[in-house]
Amino acid sequence: MRKLVALILLALLTQPLVFAQKHRSLSEEQRIIHVLNRLGFGARPGDVERVKAMGLENYINQQLNPEKITDTVAENKLRELSVLNMTTAELYEKYPQPGQLLRQLQARGMVPEEMPADAAKNNQNQPPANPLDNEKNRKVIEEYYRENGLQRPQRIIAELQASRILRAVYSERQLQEVMVDFWTNHFNIFANKGADRWLLPAYDRDTIRPNALGKFSTLLQATAQSPAMLFYLDNFQSVSPNANQGRRGGLLQQVRPQQQQRRGINENYARELMELHTLGVDGGYTQKDVQEVARCFTGWTIFQPRGGGAAVNAMMGENGRRNAGTFVFNARVHDDGEKTVLGHKIPSGGGIKDGLMVLDILAHHPSTAKFIATKLVRHFVSDTPPPGLIDRVAATFTKSDGDIRETLKAIFFSKEFNSAEAYRVKIKRPFELVISAIRTLGADTNGGPGTHRWIERMGEPLYGFQTPNGYSDAAESWVNTGGLLERMNFGLALAGNRVQGTTVSLAKTNGEQAKVMDEYLKTLLAGDISAATRDALLKQLEPTDPATKVVGLILGTPEFQRQ
């Protein structure tokens, strides 16, 4: 069986002989570990044997079709995360912003506006920063939250982060989770920008997940019409300066007073769409193209981007309530003139079709194929992506009409991916490090803030990257002193059961430190450790040391930082 699998794999490689010369090959066991590390977040106890039994190629193909994998364990773990299944409108209602709520209550006369501030007590070094620091206001708000079964908005992102951790740890659909992480970074959104924290659960659920292994063009359109992206890159407020806006248009927009004067074209989305989502910075577009694309997307907006006030909801009725925070095309503010984008004429009067045409042009542009191929190869193979592989992967992308599955296959069955040069060279990003440590140790986690806090400390809070380019996929961004120190501290905390919400049970050493150490080197690193590191580790161990120490140290070795 083992030989058969090896033969099949060999046959799949396009140039096995050249490969044998240029690229040192991996053993079967190494290939399995490599796949479990790159297509997933590391091997749980028993995973290597499981993959060996079913055959590596079968495993890869199964991972490429996640919808066919049953995933009961992960689904059960997510049960208590209620935000995952709520509509944006429900999130606005159940997780209101305290400041906004206070203003609403004040406007309705339920809280007196003039509150003697604690400030007046001249409490020198502990000044209240906002009205909610006022003791009485805070009490009123707290009461209101309790009585009405409401929760703080911070909870939304905390639950979303927990869902990402839980799925990465427990899901059998490992490649799906890797791709969700990849696309979430590629189409990055920052949770702390305005309404985005309410918009992100839908973004993860409805935009990224269903399309993570589908067609790139479908994914691209889903992001373009996602309220989260429309808000993050300001397109929701981009309107034609010539648009004749009646009162109804104004109501639909629901902009805050300080934004009302900023009517007009906003080029932000148009630029990032080409620079970061499709063509790449040198992909061959001009400033003129940016302006024209921005014109095409005028009117792509959000119905009640901030949930809308009570008055608006009353006027709009139940329909208005349900649809708050969803995509809407507002034809009244759309620039309906003719445009030219990357040499393509977009005729006047196209309405919403203008934007759809732009997305189509971009999704099928050769620069996009190259840009996406480069990023995928960097992610799955090496920080310095081999140009030959990029070209082949880009060709597959184009030939398959941007089929992400097919594109990934071209990577996974390439000689470069399966070479010794690619083995354990990628530095794990903090999310990958935390998840792989939990998985390889067979630890149990609730995915809560206690675990996420470590990912944040190491510099990668989920949905916490401010600018649209997303977290870097190259080692240089992650190898710095503070970051390395936190990685070591995380290893010690995890092994010592000091990561809140995550528990690990380690073997008893019974005075056999060396034996236990070697067992853990096998579990955590499949024994891939330099003689120097093993020797240094061994010298550290006293006969009385618990496994906590050896595991903590192994998690902090240079070797464990790589995958």
Add this chain to the structure above:
Amino acid sequence: MNRRFFLKSGSVALASVGMSLSAPSFLERIVLGNTLTGGKRKTLIAIFQRGAVDGLNVVVPFGESNYYELRPSIAIPKSGNDSAISLDGFFGLHPSMSAFKPLWDSKRLAIIHASGSPDNTRSHFDAQDYMESATPGVKSTSDGWLNRYLSSKKDADESLFRAVSMTKTMPRVLQGRASAVAMSNLSEFAIRAGKSSDNLQGGFEAIYARETKDSLAGMGRETFEAVNYLKKANPGQYQPENGAQYPRTPFGTSLLQIAQLIKAGVGLEVAFTDIGGWDTHVNQGNSRGQLANLLQQFSSGIAALYQDLGQRMDDVVVLTMSEFGRTVRENGNRGTDHGHANAMFVLGNGIRGGKVYGQWPGLKSDQLYEGRDLALTTDFRDVFGEIATRHLGSTDVKSIFPGYSSNASKFKGFLG
């Protein structure tokens, strides 16, 4: 730890330079650096007031009648109880900032009013982004201006602590190619495992000392040199000098620890910290109230830092900034909304202080920006540029502020 102690203990490291074929270690580099510069490294401490402070109630234009007309309940009175601290007969400081008065009188403190970003965004997110990237209107800039400064001026004696942000995560302004360290507290820059910390640190040190092939190993060795160096400085035992009393708040602690790093001679060139809570839409207060209390903390913290650093302020400049100002007119909730230009402070023994720099645009309705906000007369990049050039000694402001021609003719002259 004082510099003499440092040089003494550092001499051991120096002695090993000749024997080592590898690049000088962290300790060796800062020893060399301090020796070459006589220990006089210039330092910038940048402070971000996140949330947009109401500059018109910080540096109060009490000479403007419109100020009082537009702010019936939140204005700071010109005279009488709780009045503004007069600076020059036209401007006054908020009365809760009395800690700044002696600094002003001794001409160590200067103000640049009506300054900020020329972009008209009133989004906190975008405006902070622009102020930290120093490319207003351009969102795709991936690095911050302080990082570009660090990258533009390669420092052969570069210390791991050349750029330190006393914040939980690396702020935008320090993100980029050059390395920088972010930590919310000095005590966190260590192996933290209770009683076993030393033992485990020793374990990691041994592992990272032995490994030769992996590039991570070199970084690991540097990390522990820095950790050990900081440990010797003994952050827990720090006593501020000259009777300085820092506010017991996260902001006060950040400033205290920055002073500590400067005194420990770790090669600090750029320090950053921030303080939030300035977004006073509701019940902002006037001479007293929420803004007053925050300003009290802000000014007393900076004054304590000045006092603590004493003569070292010869080589230090403190710079404060906030993403935009607030509306001239108070709103219906006795607060202010998002506006445009703002006031910045610069402090140091090298500052030509006691002066409000920048052209004052006025507060009459036709003088306001978009009919509502303080107009902008000084681009923040000219303030940053002057500090980068005349304090930090940059010769390449062009690369720090891409797409902008910042040059000496635009500098305000607060650094001579």
